[in-house]
Amino acid sequence: MPVLPGQSLLHYRLVEKIGAGGMGDVWRAVDTRLDREVAVKVMSERLAHDTEALARFEREARAVAALSHPNVLALYDVGREDGVSYVVTELLHGTTLRTDWPKVR
Numbered sequence: 701m702p703v704l705p706g707q708s709l710l711h712y713r714l715v716e717k718i719g720a721g722g723m724g725d726v727w728r729a730v731d732t733r734l735d736r737e738v739a740v741k742v743m744s745e746r747l748a749h750d751t752e753a754l755a756r757f758e759r760e761a762r763a764v765a766a767l768s769h770p771n772v773l774a775l776y777d778v779g780r781e782d783g784v785s786y787v788v789t790e791l792l793h794g795t796t797l798r799t800d801w802p803k804v805r
Contacts (some may be wrong), residue, residue, distance in 0.1 A: 709781045712740050713787060723747065723757060731776075738776060741790075742761060743785040752757070754785060761787045797805050 703725065707714050711733045717749040719726035731738050747753040761778040764787075777788040 702745065703784060708732075709740065709742075709784060709786055710779065711736065711778075714742075714787075721751070723760075731789075737791045739773075739789045741757070741787045741789070748783060748785065757785055757787070760770060764789070 703713055703714065705716055708788050712729045712731055714727045714729045716728050717725050718728050718739070723741050724747070727740045727742060729740040730736070743753070743757050746754075758778065761775060764773065764775045765778075773789040775787065775789050777786075779786060784795065
């Protein structure tokens, strides 16, 4: 199932795609229950039925959920809706580490 702006996954309304990676896309979204902006990482359609990829996606979510540190995103939710696997985290504004990497070295 393709994911589009304006679509909802449970009570998360997807607003705009803000990033992409090997496992899927990251969307700026609104948590309509708590009235706050969040980031929703949606697993790629091409991996939706790959059991190893699904297991890795869930392992990564559990690993993040086990951490509590100011430099780690807070994980709010993880789930699957209409065949779409997703992870919901806090939405941070600013530059990426990739952008800042030359300055950090």
